[in-house]
Structure formats: C-alpha cells, structure tokens
Amino acid sequence: MRKPVIDLLVDNHPGVMSHITGLFSRRAFNLEGILCGPIGDRSHSRMFLMVDEQDRLPQLLKELVRLHDVQSATLRHDLDSSIFDPLQATGEIAN
Amino acid sequence: MKRNGAQIITTLIERQGIDTVTGIPGGANLPLYDALQSSNIRHILARHEQGAGFIAQGMARVTGKAQVCLGTSGPGATNLLTAIADAKLDSIPLVAITGQVPSAMIGTDAFQEVDTYGLTLPITKHNFMARSAAELLKLIPLAFELAESGRPGPIVVDVPKDIFLQETEFDAWPEPWVKPAPDDIPEAKITPIAEAIREAQRPLLYVGGGIIASNSAEDLQTLARKNNIPVTTTLMGLGVFPPEDSLSLGMLGMHGARYTNMALDEADLILAFGVRFDDRATGKVSAFCPNARIVHVDIDPSEISKIKPAHLSIAGDVGQAIRALIPQVDANPRSEWTARIAELKQNFPFEMPPNEDPMQPVNLLAALGNMLNGDTVVSTDVGQHQMWAAQILPFRHPRSFLTSGGLGTMGFGLPAAIGAALGRPHARVVCISGDGSFFMNMQELSILAELNLPVTILILNNRRLGLVRQQQELFYGERYHASQFHNVPDFVALAQAFGIEAFNLGDADDPIAALAKALESPGPCLIEAPIDPMENVFPMVAPGAANSQMITQSGAKA
Numbered sequence: 081m082r083k084p085v086i087d088l089l090v091d092n093h094p095g096v097m098s099h100i101t102g103l104f105s106r107r108a109f110n111l112e113g114i115l116c117g118p119i120g121d122r123s124h125s126r127m128f129l130m131v132d133e134q135d136r137l138p139q140l141l142k143e144l145v146r147l148h149d150v151q152s153a154t155l156r157h158d159l160d161s162s163i164f165d166p167l168q169a170t171g172e173i174a175n
Numbered sequence: 176m177k178r179n180g181a182q183i184i185t186t187l188i189e190r191q192g193i194d195t196v197t198g199i200p201g202g203a204n205l206p207l208y209d210a211l212q213s214s215n216i217r218h219i220l221a222r223h224e225q226g227a228g229f230i231a232q233g234m235a236r237v238t239g240k241a242q243v244c245l246g247t248s249g250p251g252a253t254n255l256l257t258a259i260a261d262a263k264l265d266s267i268p269l270v271a272i273t274g275q276v277p278s279a280m281i282g283t284d285a286f287q288e289v290d291t292y293g294l295t296l297p298i299t300k301h302n303f304m305a306r307s308a309a310e311l312l313k314l315i316p317l318a319f320e321l322a323e324s325g326r327p328g329p330i331v332v333d334v335p336k337d338i339f340l341q342e343t344e345f346d347a348w349p350e351p352w353v354k355p356a357p358d359d360i361p362e363a364k365i366t367p368i369a370e371a372i373r374e375a376q377r378p379l380l381y382v383g384g385g386i387i388a389s390n391s392a393e394d395l396q397t398l399a400r401k402n403n404i405p406v407t408t409t410l411m412g413l414g415v416f417p418p419e420d421s422l423s424l425g426m427l428g429m430h431g432a433r434y435t436n437m438a439l440d441e442a443d444l445i446l447a448f449g450v451r452f453d454d455r456a457t458g459k460v461s462a463f464c465p466n467a468r469i470v471h472v473d474i475d476p477s478e479i480s481k482i483k484p485a486h487l488s489i490a491g492d493v494g495q496a497i498r499a500l501i502p503q504v505d506a507n508p509r510s511e512w513t514a515r516i517a518e519l520k521q522n523f524p525f526e527m528p529p530n531e532d533p534m535q536p537v538n539l540l541a542a543l544g545n546m547l548n549g550d551t552v553v554s555t556d557v558g559q560h561q562m563w564a565a566q567i568l569p570f571r572h573p574r575s576f577l578t579s580g581g582l583g584t585m586g587f588g589l590p591a592a593i594g595a596a597l598g599r600p601h602a603r604v605v606c607i608s609g610d611g612s613f614f615m616n617m618q619e620l621s622i623l624a625e626l627n628l629p630v631t632i633l634i635l636n637n638r639r640l641g642l643v644r645q646q647q648e649l650f651y652g653e654r655y656h657a658s659q660f661h662n663v664p665d666f667v668a669l670a671q672a673f674g675i676e677a678f679n680l681g682d683a684d685d686p687i688a689a690l691a692k693a694l695e696s697p698g699p700c701l702i703e704a705p706i707d708p709m710e711n712v713f714p715m716v717a718p719g720a721a722n723s724q725m726i727t728q729s730g731a732k733a
Contacts, residue, residue: 086728095296099296142476145476
C-alpha cells in the first residue's frame, strides 16, 4: 500500500536533520523513509519523508511548520512512496 | 570595527536592553565573562546553573521580556537543562548562552564536552551552535526574536570557546530586535465567534497563560463583564481575573473547586483563550465540557484542535482577538446563567478546613493572602503547598504568581523568587515552598543573602514529599514508601548559616502576627511552618479521571 509523502523545504545546515527526526521521535510519529539533499545554491535542502500516519497527519504537518528551519511542508499527492522502492531492492542484510 | 565573539554577544545583549544576566563561569565561557567584566551588564553569580536558569526565568516571568542565563560547557550546560525545559513547557522567553569546547575539539570527548545542541534540541523553541563570530551578529538578535515572538520559549546559543575569541571586522551593529505589534485578526474570524456567544445560553471563558503573555488581562475582564461570561483560569492563568468578581470561577481541573468543574460540565460554549487543554486542567478529555461547543484561540497553530477539536478557532494573538470581540458582543445580563453560577458556588463551595488552627496550611495561606498587597509577587515550588497557594491566595494581577506549571519542577521557587525581586525591584516577593522542594535549590540562599533582596520564604514543612504521600494514601492503599524524610534539617538554623533572618512559626505565640512581621522585613527572611503531614489537597480529581469525579475532604474522610 502506498504511504503518504511529506515534501519539506528546509534551511540547509548541520543540525536540521536532527530537528526533523527529533520531532518525529518525541511526538511518537512513525517515520518510514527519508530522502534528502541540498538544492539550488545549497542554502536549502529538500526532504521527502515517507510516513505511516493517517489520523495524526494534520497535527504532524502543523508541528513541522512550527520548526524554525522548516520553510514549507506539503503533503504531496503527485509523489508516492515508490520513490523509496530502491531501498527494498538492495535491502539484503549480510551477516 | 573589529570585535571578538564574546564582545559581540555582550554588546548585542546590552543593545537588546538586558541589564542583568545570571550564570556561572567555567573554562569554555571564560572569554564571555572577560567581555562582560568590561560591560555595563550586572552579573548575578548563581550557585548552580539550574538556579541561574530559574533566576532568569523569574526575571522573564515578571517582566515579560526574554532574559539571559549563562553556563559553561559540559556540566554547566546539563545543569541548565531543567530550567530550559521548564521554560519550554510554560512558554517563557529565555536565552541561554552556553560555552562549548573549541571547535577543533568537538567530537573528541574533550574535557567538559557534551552535545549541548543535541541535548537542548527537544526542550527549546529553537537552538543554535555558532560557527563563526560573524554569524553571532545574526544569531543573537534572532535568538531574542524567537524567544519573544509568537508563542514565547527558550532559545539556546551554544558557542565554542574559539568562536568567543575569534575576531571579525564589520561596519555596523545590527538593530536590536523589537517586538512588533501583534497582527490584527480578520473580521471574518471574529464574527462567527461573536455569533456563537450571542447564541449561547451558558458560555464560559477558560483562559490561561496566553492572556498573560499577550498582556490582555484588562481586555479579558472587559469582555467577560460586558457579556457576563464566567471565567475560569488554568494554573498558569491565575492573576488575570480578580477572584472577588462574581464571574470568577477560580482555577479549574485536578485541584479546582467543585463548583468550577461543575460549571464547566454545564457550559454550552467554551471560550478557550490562550490555553492548551493541559491534562491537569481537563481531566479525562472525552468528559471535559461534554455539552459545549469549543472556540479555541491560541497564538500557536499547532495547539488548535491538538487535544480537543475546536468548532471555531483563531490561530493568533488572543489579546487582539478579545479586543476585536468586545464591540461585537452585546451587553447581556445573563441572569439565569449567573444565578446558576451563584447557586453552584453556594451549594458546592471550596471547603475550608474544619478547624481554625492557624498552622493548618490552608488557614495559614488564607491568612497570608490577607497580607499580600497589589505589588506582591508569589512564587511557589511544586507539590501540596503549590496547590494550596493556587487555591486560596487571591491573585489579582497578571505576573503576580510564578509557578512551574507544565514541567512541575521542584526547586523552581527560590531562584524564581530571586529573579522576580531582580526584575521588579520594589516589589515584595514571597516564595512558598515545601521541605521536599526546598532541598532542590536551597544553595541559592547564598546569592539571596548576598543580594539582600526582599524575599520572604515560607516553608510548609511536613517532613514529606507531601503530594506523593497523598497519592500513596488515596491511590496506593496507604503503602507509604520513599515519601518521608527521616532526617530533616533545622531550616531556621540553615538560613541563619547563610546569614538570613529566620524563625519557626511553631515557636510563635501568635503565628499570624509573626508571619505579618516577617513580611515587613526589608531583606530576606525564612519562615519554617511545621504542618501536619497527613494534610491533603482537596478537592482532587484522580489522574485520568473525569473532572466531575472529585474526591473531597468530607467525602474522603466519611
């Protein structure tokens, strides 16, 4: 089943990832996948977050927007969790 | 001009209007102290960084302005954490500037190195690590902006030692941050709320710290009186509505009066203004105001409908919302509803103790309440004494009651009282504490004595962690464990050892007269009041229960 993807535009500096993931862990939101990289002149980064939440998505978005480093947070319907599929393809765990 | 990072910080906080900071120096922040030494800023040397954090909070809570505390790296920073987390939960503007090991040593487990950025991330509104002296020109005004704007909160700026010392060349100082006037609320948001008030038969204002943060207590009173809407406040909102007013319902929730929680049950419209539906206020959420439409106004959009879905809401300044509402609501006597409120107060009053023993804690605090004048600031610690103070003391002015509401930090009272006395120089400050709480920051008696501030400390001594003992009695089958201190110091002798005047109310022929006399002492004074350890705070709602299910004094003893 496809899972929702949140598209975040954030300031690019060391620590911003901690702010995002920290919010997810302290508010007990599930975070299933992260795709992230700097864009443009590298002053900003874009993050795609695959989430496993339905009921609390509106609250999650409000709390993300509240973070100082987050410029925008949108729920993308033209994206889907298939962008994370390569994770599965190479997901073999060597012992 | 050319300045180093420490000089930039010092000048920028001075330009921000800060005249007093508090903290403790150490290896990593010594360059900052060197810059402070040659500035006009007064430094208050706390005896523990947690004390510094709460002294700064006390100043912030009485002035409404962001205040500054300082700590060095490692333990200096970890000791600040509790005060920072406390400021987060109570939305208090605070700027904590911490020293960090030099940039080149970060990540090497250097002496007194700890990940301050990581530790403070979940307990701040925002945090920074400075990466250059030039960056501080932006970060320091931004720290004040973030601390005071929107929903206030704590900001940490972590500064590696080499950044304090790094010199940078720049042309002009950045402008200090000035809080802008709050945005107007669109008419379209106000009209439906005015309409809801017009249609309601039994409206009720449930208000909290947001009224204080937005300096709108007078507007709230105007609105309530114009339309005759009864007002209940949270613990954080005490002081915004005078208790003598017939519309006053006092504090709601776990230790609210029965009539208060019963009125909430009967209301058909709840005007939740500057509140966040905290569990200590609402009790079991599904049973909170079951018959009411909810109007929620709060500056923080993420609070709207977080706990209780709102039928109407405004994410904006609550003061602006109230001022816009006033002309839109009618003068309405609401004689039926106000008569019902009077009836509830008559039939389900706050139960005073069955005897008139002046050493009974509620009686003692009631007597203290009669002695407070309009300028008095009260701070509390956390526990039974805090709830008794909240129940019985008459708070008539915003910023006159300082208490750790959200985090519930024992040890808050004394340093916050010191901060209050610094922030409001001519006011009498009374710190109401318990023996358990007082243990947690009593080292600050030392700086209190040094500053000779007019702080009166009243310790209700039951030789217990009283609220823990009470819960063990009521909910754990009277299996008392770890709630009694088998060794308790002579607090009078302890205060005297610090050079502070002190006496024991238990030794006084007339305890009330002795208390009144202590409040006139020009400097600090500590009063120990031995109380019956079996006293309980009533009424009480069991944690997780509905507010309508209150345990009362007469009920519990029956």
